[in-house]
Amino acid sequence: MEDFSATKILNDLRRCTRCTLPETHETIRFGDDGVCNICKNAEYKKEEVDWDSRKKELSKLADQYRGKSEYDCIVPFSGGKDSTFTAWYIVAELGLRALLVSFDHGFYRPKVLANVERTVRKLGVEFLKFRSDWKIVRCLMRESLRRKGDFDWHAHVGSFVYPMQIALKHRIPLIFWGEPSAEYTAYYSYDEIEEVDEKRNYRLNNLGIAAEDMAGFLQGEVSMRDLSPYIYPSAGELRSLGARSVCLGSFIPWDVRKHYEIIRDNLAWEGDVVEGVPPSYPYEKIEYQLQGPRDYLKFIKRGYARTTHLTSIDIRNGRMTREEAAKLIVAHEGKRPQSLEYLLRILDISEDEWRKIAIAQAVPPYTHDFRGEREDEALPDMSQWNWNP
Ligand SMILES: [Zn+2]
Incomplete structure (x- = not known):
């Protein structure tokens, strides 16, 4: 009989026996039972964390800062599902006066901009948006791609650093981020309150490149x-x-599906299609025009991308079997996104050069084969993007 099991359908990378994360995932370790440390983290989150006492800690924290400065806190805000949920929770549930701070990386999609408009009106908050110099952005993208096989240094670092600068400038000492990284890597675990500081910037955001290095x-x-x-x-x-x-996810259990429903119902937040992602996840990473190329690049380097990540979360939450996940992964992951054209124009490099850079950053044992690659469908809003860099 033909074998349709998940392990057979997926490529020959070693994968966690519970979720579908492969051995090329950053920080992954497998236990004797073949289950990965990210799954173990999720188990800990479900069974060991005392969420009632975490929630009490949260209201204590809110009380401690409420009314002490011009704003009670900053919420770094992209308009995506996580920061929108965080803003909603901080304002509507905790009753804090928040300043929403957005670093505009230059690549927001039209639907997200419309979501942002609705969110700030419905919530009744003050909103600060900053866009950095486009010419500098293009230089930074090219340089970080060539050095690290990742064109997103400016977006990772800017959206992380800029709100901290505003905190300092306006003397607002409390900053609320959304999803804790324990949800998807093992740099941190759920037994600690993850402090979002410079150490975390080095681990998760800046690819090991500080601004000083970039200037050099x-x-x-x-x-x-x-x-x-x-x-x-x-x-x-x-x-x-x-x-x-x-x-915020250190104090209340993070559940993206539930959070999506909350912001949809309370803020009229609308989902969108994203390249390489099944339509059953209309809430995931809809804010970034370059999400398709970002995930595609990850696939070339590591042999997996966003569908693996999303289905793994659903498996851990008991909402999907491994077999169902495998089918979605095979159907959606690793396709060449049509927005790659758009990115290559901005970077001003050829697709050949793009491939060479990506391959040079491959994480063994995965080796990508460009033959037989499938083309993804165009996004409906692509014609509204600015194709003249
Ligand atoms: Zn796992």
Whole structure:
């Protein structure tokens, strides 16, 4: 009889025996039972974390900062599902006066911009948006792609650093991020309140490249002054502010499906289609025009992408079997996104060069084969993007 089991359908990477994360996933370890440490983290989250006492800790934290400065807290805000849910929870449930701070990486999709408009009106909040210099952004994208096989340095770092700079400038010591990284990596676990600080920036955001390094790489082209939106405030300054920078998901259990329903019902937040993602996940990463190329690049390097990540969460939450996940992964993952054309124009490189850079960053034992690749469907809003960089 033909074998339709998940392991047979998926490629020959070793995978967790519970979810479908492969051995090429950052920070993954397998136990004797073949179950990965991310799954173990999720088990801990479900069974061991005392969420009642975490929630009490949260209201204590809110009380401690309420009414002490111009704003009670900052919510770093992209308009995607996680930051929208966080903003909703902080304002509607905790009753804090929040300043929403958005770093505009230059690639927001039209539907998300419309979601943002509805959210800020319905919530009744003040909203600060900053966009960094487009010419500098293009330099940074090219440089980080060539050095690290990842074109997103400016987006990762800017959206992480800029809200901290605003916290300092306006003397707002409390910053609420959304999803804790324990949800998808093992740099942190659920037994600690994850502090979102410079150490975390190095682990998760900046690809090991500080703004100073970037200025060195791009000497003559980009100066330290140009890079000011990407310079993390000094530890001393943040200490003097008494900054607490935490994830809401350390205090309440993170459940993306539930959160999506809450923001849909309360804020009229609308989902969208995303390249490489099944339509049954209309809420995932809809904000970024370059999400398709980002996930495609990950697939070329590591042999898996977003559908694996999403279905793994559903498996852990008992909403999907491994077999169902495998079928979705095979159907949606690893296709060449049509938005790659758009990215290559911005980077001003050829697809050949793109492939060479990606292959050079491959994580063994995965090796990508470009033959037989399928083309993904075009996104309906692509014609509204600015195709002239
Ligand atoms: Zn697992």
